[in-house]
Amino acid sequence: MADNTPLIELRDLYRTFRNGDTDIDVLKGINLRIMPGEFVAIVGASGSGKSTLMNLLGCLDKPSKGQYLFNGQDVASFDADALAALRREAFGFVFQSYNLLPGGTARDNVEVPAVYAGTPRSERHQRAEALLNRLGLADRMDHQPGQLSGGQQQRVSIARALMNGGQVILADEPTGALDSQTGEEVMALFAELAAQGHTLILITHDAKVAAHADRVIEISDGVILSDPGPVEPVAAESGAIAPTDLNIRPGNMLSNLAEAxxxxxxALTSNLFRTVLTLLGIVIGVASVITMLAIGDGARQSIVDRISSMGSNLLLVRPGAPNQRGWGTTTLIPEDAYAVQALDGVVAAIPEQGGTVTLRAGGRDHRTEVMATSAAYSDVRNWPVSQGSFFSAEDEQNFASVAVLGQTAAQAIFPGQSPLGEYVMVDNVLFLVVGVMSPRGASPMGRDEDDVIIVPFESGGVRLLGRRYLRTMTVAVASDADIYATQQAVHDLLLMRHGVEDFQIRNMESIIESVTATQNTMTLLLGSIAAISLLVGGIGVMNIMLVSVTERTREIGVRMATGARTGNIMQQFLTEAVLVSALGGVLGVLIGLGVTALLARLGTDVVFSAMPVILAFGCAFMTGLVFGYLPARKAAHLDPVVALASE
Structure with missing residues (x-):
């Protein structure tokens, strides 16, 4: 031979396994030299150590002691990725049980080593089809393993072994699962490959199968009993296959991601029902987050809008010392309002008092609230009249018995007719209806603001309520910019008049801020509750991915044997987890927006905004990334030998 460097050389190689406290030597001081292009058969009974030797030769396992040189390089110096590159570029495995990926076609299975070599997809397709044509499987390319006979599956595994060149083909009992005729066909194929310059190492217990090889090595109890030594390959057509370039080629990042x-x-569509159940947790979580935040934001916005509609330039003055309830307290009187009205920057100071009365008209009774206030109430409170007019300042000064009805009260007493010009008995006092207020709706506290009758302050105080002290004083400030200065002026004036701080002053801006803060807290609470379901969905993803790793352990071993690096396995399983979560996130977003739109049509206050959608989808994506990491890491760090032996 022109070059006397062995392709494979083992020097005093040992492989020891630990069983409890006992060390078991399976291989004991193996010395072996295999030259490029040889067709070697390693023969031994079951338990002789021949399969362990094959795992070491194929770099699926590591020796306990001794040296393994491949093309003159010590394999012990290779890290995990370098070993993967060596398996991918130099070795092709043919297993007794074929070890084809059940979810892929014949073409897909043949292409696996080229995927991890970074070969472009079109080039992979062409080479895979050429190999399958060469092996007589032209009409079986798109068939899955379950649709192929045993001999056809073994031919697919041989094509896979040749995909990246197949410098060294390791065949472990390749005819063990085949009938005699199919076995002869496979062995004839091996002889043809050997004649083409491939180095073949055949592991078998059958002497008849071993007889096809040019060199037969007998092993028993981990020791080589007989070995005739390297021989010149028989009539190689073009010499032995050239040594492989062992540079690690990670391939294009985008291409790797696309393949993953x-x-x-x-993988996900092969077990569709389980995938759907896994998606369900993410879908519910994302949809809940979007819906809950939309409802919370809607409730906040509705309350803020209702308060803001009253005017942001208002001060509310109530009786009672600060931080105490002022209902029923008599510390504010109309004269306080008149004094405040005279302050600079004050547009109006409206006295308000109220109570509950019974309205009677046309044989109908209705219990409602009465509001006694001034003629400026409608303008200051930004609450216009829809019919008729509001009472005037002259009506107020003359103690006129006129009233304005809210929509609810008007419909209750005068259903289907205009109340304008009609008289209504308020308790025992007759009032003329001069106007009807526009619809107002519910207050932030949920009270129907349209269920009211509004009368002049003096008329209401003297004729209906029998008191003159104020329940509330509303102060309209000329400019929003002066509201805090005006608030201080009102405070100082009332403190001077009363001699003690027996009143409370709040401006609408501070009320809006307080309500907004409260609603933000409620929205956060709703979002947190919804996020819990997203967390549960993430745990479900991790659980299913761990199950998937367990179920697909042999597949992982096959991928490692065909050259998958640690990063490739990690990327694939992490991609599956992220894909499930992202798909669940998309479906959850669509369902969440749909439910929110339905609630809006049903009258619920909701606010559509991009942030909850981005937040929910981002959380779903990160859920897949975080909860998929542990299963992906477990898969990537499996021992190839253990993975291949998994059932």
Whole structure:
């Protein structure tokens, strides 16, 4: 031979396994040299150590002691990725049980080593089809393993072994699961490959199968009993296959990601029902977050809008010392309002008092609230009249018995007719209806603001309520910019008049801020509750991915044997987890927006905004990334030998 450097050389190689406290030597001082292009058969009974030797030769396992040189390089110096590159570029495995990926077609299975070599997809397709044509499987390319006979599956595994060149083909009992005729066909194929310059290492217990090889090595109890030594390959057509370039080629990042995505989709669709159940947790979580935040934001906005509609330039003065309830307290009187009215910057100071009365008209009774206030109430409170007019300052000064009805009260007493010009008995006092207020709706506290009758302050105080002290004083300030200065002026004036701080002053801006803060807290609470379901969904993803790793352990071993690096396995399983979560996130967003739109049509106050959608989808994506990491890491760090032996 022109070059006397062995392709494979083992020097005093040991492989020891630990069983409890006992060390078991399976291989004991193996010395072996295999030259490029040889067709070697390693023969031994079951338990002789021949399969362990094959795992070491194929870099699926590491020796306990001794040296393994491949093309003159010590394999012990290779890290995990370098070993993966060596398996991918130099070795092709043919297993007794074929070890084809059940979810892929014959073409897909043949292409696996080229995927991890970074070969472009079109080039992979062409080479895979050429190999399958060469092996007589032209009409079986799109068939899955379950649709192929045993001999056809073994031919697919041989094509896979040749995909990246197949410098060294390791065949472990390749005819063990085949009938005699199919076995002869496979062995004839091996002889043809050997004649083409491939180095073949055949592991078998059958002497008849071993007889096809040019060199037969007998092993028993982990020791080589007989070995005729390297021989010249028989009539190689073009010499032995050239030594492989062992540079690690990670391939294009986008290409790797695209392949991982394609394989992930295939894996997820192969078990569609379980995938749907896994999606469900993420979908519910994302939809809940979007819906809950939309409802919370809607409730906040509704309350803020209702308060703001009263005017942001208002001060509310109530009786009672600060931080105490002022209802029923008699510390504010009309004269206080008149004094405040005279302050600079004050547009109006409206006295208000109220109570509950019974309205009677046309044989109908209705219990409602009466509001006694001034003629400026409608303008200051930004509450216009829809019919007729509001009472005037002259009506107020003359103790006129006139009233304005809210929409609810008007419909209750005068259903289906205009109340204008009609008289209504308020308790025992007759009032003329001069106007009807526009619809107002519910207050922030949920009270129907339209269920009211509004009368002049003096008329209400003297004729209906029998008191003159104020329940509330509303102060309209000329400019929003002066509201705090005016608030201080009102405070100082009332303190001077009363001699003690027996009143409370709040401006609408501070009320809005307080309500907004409260609603933000409620929205956060709702969002947190919804996020819990998203967390539960994430745990479900991790659980299913761990189950998937367990179920697909042999698949992982096959991928490692065909050259997948740690990063490739990690990327694939992480991509599956992220894909599930992202798909669940998209469906959750669509359902959440749909439910929110339905609630809006049903009258619920909701606010559509991009942030909850981005937040929910981002959380779903991160859920897949975080909860998919542990299963992906577990898969990536499996021992190839243990993975291949998994059932």
């Amino acid at each position: 995505l394609r394989m992930s989709l295939s």
